[in-house]
Amino acid sequence: MKSILVSKILFSGRVISQLLIGVLVLGIGIIFETNDAKGKLYIDITSPSMRRISIAVPDFKYLGRKNEHSELGSKLAGIISNDFDLCGYFRPLDKGSFIEGPGAGITHDSINFKDWSVIGAELLLKAGYECIGQQLKVEARLFEVFSGNQVYGKRILGLVEQSRYLMHRLANEILFALTRHPGPFLTKIAFVGTSTGHKEIYLADYDGHNLKQITSHHTITLSPRFSPSGDRMIYTSFRDAGTVLFMYDMIKGETRKISDREGLNIAAAWRPNGKELALTLTISGNPDIYLIDTTGKIVKRLTRNWGIDVSPAFSPDGEKMAFVSNRSGSPQIYILDLRNERVERLTFEGSYNTSPAWSKLDRIAFAGSLDGRFDIYTISPDGRDLRSITQAEGNNEDPCWSPDGRYLAFSSNRTNGNYHIFISNADGENQRQVTFFARDQLSPSWAQQVK
Amino acid sequence: MKRNLVVATLVVFAFSSILLLSSCAKKQVITEEKEMEAPAPEVAKVEEEKPAVPAAKEEKMEEAKIERLKELEEAKKREAAIDEEKAWMERRAAKFEAEAxxxxxxxxxxxxxxxxxxxxxxxxxxxxxxxxxxxxxxxxxxxxxxxxxxxxxxxxxxxxxxxxxxxxxxxxxxxxxxxxxxxxxxxxxxxxxxxxxxxxxxxxx
Missing domain, CATH: 3.30.1330.60 (OmpA-like domain)
Structure with missing residues (x-):
């Protein structure tokens, strides 16, 4: 009788621990404890001229008894500090300027806020951590330095190997607390990489970490495009007879052939409903854009022109499509209205405008050339308000938008002649290189992380 | 005694004539046999021709050989021509592929x-x-x-x-x-x- 009881307890204990592990693996190990200064909007991200808030992120303090994973103290602070930098709303202060002594803690009473105000910090993120085996516990508090008020506080529980994910999650919540908008920290960027000598598709966190090679076709693989929900990705790869459009299932890890018609099967774009794709085929003898379903069946031919029609990109409502055509003599961007099949030219400046990308916030980014070099521009779909994003820094190509439309990613060869992925705010502010891999990284596509 | 001699002579004569006759008959038989063997010379002729056969064949073989040699030569020429044409084709093919x-x-x-x-x-x-x-x-x-x-x-x-x-x-x-x-x-x-x-x-x- 006693032994049965014991085994029952053991059993239920195991179930609980399994559930706990399951929760941890899913990365939802966030326990809430907050003391926020609620209601105050610290950063208005819709403001036209946004000032970057200076923030100090000292190394996380070890809170446990034995100092396991002592390297995490600066690593965790580094990840979240980099997030603050990349998102464009903050100016993380240089660690070398910190003057706080080692005795200070992470709670209000153990912090001398003058140590931080004197170096110009407006916000201070204080955090501590503890490791129990492979488990990681982080306690974080965000203070307004001027008043000493705690703006945000949270305890996070997860696995050590998930530390990047946990920090991105923390950053996202902090940004949400300050702006009422989630940040880009839990997004992923797919791109074409040439480090193997072939062109293959790679996947990385938005900050360039956590790299994974997706394709191994050992040939030329191009144009990755995430589905609107980020669960699938289409791309074009060469086979013996030419190009083939493939679909990669991000969750199952399976690849399926979508279109391998004679000639070109290139540069597909997702319609925002996730059920249809536009791509360029040459079955008529000329490169034209067709609408196909996700099994590859042609739904409709969208362009009928003597010239080249490529690189489709749908408007957020899916009723319009930007594309590149040389029908007027040089490559320019046009917009097709799918409801009445009317086509209007969008770009007039420059002799070569290409790669349109239509944001969720209804703005079109493209790569254009005035003097032989390529730069990124954005324009309103009605043709007004043309802005240059990059200027006089190498070639800048292949723009794409973050899922929320607040950031741009593009490839640039400005640093060393090789192309790397850069991200910036939608207005071109805060351009940051996020990939540093060998050879070239090209043609980014940006998506929400799939859970 | 004289009578005995005559008898003996007669006997001898008779015997010898018998012998003679018999030998004549034999000869006849032989002749007949010879006549019977009349085709023999033809056989002999055939046999005589036998040594003549290799000689004729040699001639023909010689002709065939020449023919064959000719053929070979022609084949060689043809092959050479083909080789030449092939080489020519390959040269043209190489040029075809080299010129963008x-x-x-x-x-x-x-x-x-x-x-x-x-x-x-x-x-x-x-x-x-x-x-x-x-x-x-x-x-x-x-x-x-x-x-x-x-x-x-x-x-x-x-x-x-x-x-x-x-x-x-x-x-x-x-x-x-x-x-x-x-x-x-x-x-x-x-x-x-x-x-x-x-x-x-x-x-x-």
Whole structure:
């Protein structure tokens, strides 16, 4: 009788621990404890001229008894500090300027806020951590330095190997607390990489970490495009007879052939409903854009022109499509209205405008050339308000938008002649290189992380 | 006694005549036998001809040999001719594959100066109806690879249509575009770019 009881307890204990592990693996190990200064909007991200808030992120303090994973103290602070930098709303202060002594803690009473105000910090993120085996516990508090008020506080529980994910999650919540908008920290960027000598598709966190090679076709693989929900990705790869459009299932890890018609099967774009794709085929003898379903069946031919029609990109409502055509003599961007099949030219400046990308916030980014070099521009779909994003820094190509439309990613060869992925705010502010891999990284596509 | 001698003589005579007669009969038989063997000379003749047979054959063999030698010589000549023709074909094939045609930036029309090159290639294709050609369209690195894939496709199709206009069957021509993915020159200037805006021609045998 006693032994049965014991085994029952053991059993239920195991179930609980399994559930706990399951929760941890899913990365939802966030326990809430907050003391926020609620209601105050610290950063208005819709403001036209946004000032970057200076923030100090000292190394996380070890809170446990034995100092396991002592390297995490600066690593965790580094990840979240980099997030603050990349998102464009903050100016993380240089660690070398910190003057706080080692005795200070992470709670209000153990912090001398003058140590931080004197170096110009407006916000201070204080955090501590503890490791129990492979488990990681982080306690974080965000203070307004001027008043000493705690703006945000949270305890996070997860696995050590998930530390990047946990920090991105923390950053996202902090940004949400300050702006009422989630940040880009839990997004992923797919791109074409040439480090193997072939062109293959790679996947990385938005900050360039956590790299994974997706394709191994050992040939030329191009144009990755995430589905609107980020669960699938289409791309074009060469086979013996030419190009083939493939679909990669991000969750199952399976690849399926979508279109391998004679000639070109290139540069597909997702319609925002996730059920249809536009791509360029040459079955008529000329490169034209067709609408196909996700099994590859042609739904409709969208362009009928003597010239080249490529690189489709749908408007957020899916009723319009930007594309590149040389029908007027040089490559320019046009917009097709799918409801009445009317086509209007969008770009007039420059002799070569290409790669349109239509944001969720209804703005079109493209790569254009005035003097032989390529730069990124954005324009309103009605043709007004043309802005240059990059200027006089190498070639800048292949723009794409973050899922929320607040950031741009593009490839640039400005640093060393090789192309790397850069991200910036939608207005071109805060351009940051996020990939540093060998050879070239090209043609980014940006998506929400799939859970 | 005299009587006995006469008798003896008679007996001897008789015997000898019998003998004689019998021998005559024998002779007759022999003659008859000989007559019976009359075809024998013919047989002999045949036998006589036997030694004559190898002589005639030698003559014929000699002729055959000559014939064969002639044939061999002719075959050799033919082979040599074929070899020569093959070598000639290979030389032409090598030239066919070595000579690319080049395009202006962002253009896919065949420039006047490359028409003779394509005409020569078309003549080659007409001479060797078993051969097929794969035209590979290429671009320089400027612009997007998506646009350049389309441009390369059009460059390939320009040459294809030119061949068709010269009477080459469409099913003997395939095209593929590599866009900007297979540059021949790796520089980032017009000298390299001009070499990369091209159609390559590959024979499919």
């Amino acid at each position: 045609i080049y395009f202006d930036f962002d253009k896919s029309f065949i420039k006047l100066e490359y028409r003779p090159v394509l005409q020569e290639k078309a003549a080659f294709l007409k001479d060797y109806p078993d051969m097929r050609v794969r035209i590979e369209g290429n671009c320089d690195e400027r612009g997007t690879n998506e646009y350049n894939l389309a441009l390369g496709e059009r460059r390939g199709n320009s040459a294809k249509n030119f061949f068709i206009s010269l009477g080459i069957a469409a099913d003997r021509i395939e095209t593929i575009s590599y866009g900007e993915e297979r540059p021949r020159a790796l520089g980032h200037n017009e000298v390299s770019w001009s070499q990369n805006r091209r159609d390559d021609f590959v024979l499919v045998r």
